[in-house]
Amino acid sequence: MAPPFITFEGIDGCGKSTQLRLLASELRLRGREVVTTREPGGTPLGARVRELLLDAREQVDPLAELLLYAADRAQHVRQLVRPALDSGRVVLCDRYADATVAYQGAGRGFPASLIDEVVALATDGLRPDLTLVFDLPVEESRQRAAQRARRGGEIQDRIDAEEIAFHHRVREAYLRIAAAEPHRVRVIDASASVEEVHAHVVRVVTPLLKL
Ligand code: TMP
DSSP: OOOEEEEEEEESSSSHHHHHHHHHHHHTTOOOOOOEEEOSSSHHHHHHHHHHHHHTTTTHHHHHHHHHHHHHHHHHHHIIIIHHHHTOOEEESSSSSSHHHIIIITTTTOOOHHHHHHHHHHTOOOOOOOEEEOOOHHHHHHHHHHHHHHHHOOOOOOOSSHHHHHHHHHHHHHHHHHOOOOOTTTEHHHHOHHHHHHHHHHHHHHHHHHO
């Protein structure tokens, strides 16, 4: 059986990147070969695209933004994700096509038909076997992002700086995607402790990985 392609999604500050690292360690302990990656920025080209996309000083036109995320994904799928799956490794990816539906579709307001076309082109039809949506109230996610910025001196990126209504639209879009595709997409309550969320993630992925 082909190894699974698992994606991690949610609004900014939902804790998905921490959970991805924890799951990767757990799977490696259980003897699975795992590749961890992210969008944007999973390839050398993508890392440069990421810098452009998240730079708060850059004025990025919404259509240019949509196409840059797509360019990052086109390179990522062909250079890294598909080859990794073909060589038998589990791929854990921090954000993927659902992020474009949520952020550029619901957030920026591009029509679903255009988003679907751009996503299909970039992904070449490669869909995740499982998507985990880490769900958190927007107010809580904003507090976490602010705390993180204070702790690490992290600079707010372009999307962090969007108005609160934008983040609400993104969250609702993720919940709609989950409701529309319950077999692929699972919602995880991200307001629980890191350990509790991790235990929930392990319960959800176990059947897929035959652990
Ligand atoms: P990250 O901080 O989770 O790595 O994500 C970077 C930002 O990029 C995040 O604010 C969401 C945004 N994004 C989109 O707007 N569209 C996309 O297709 C992807 C992959 C990310």
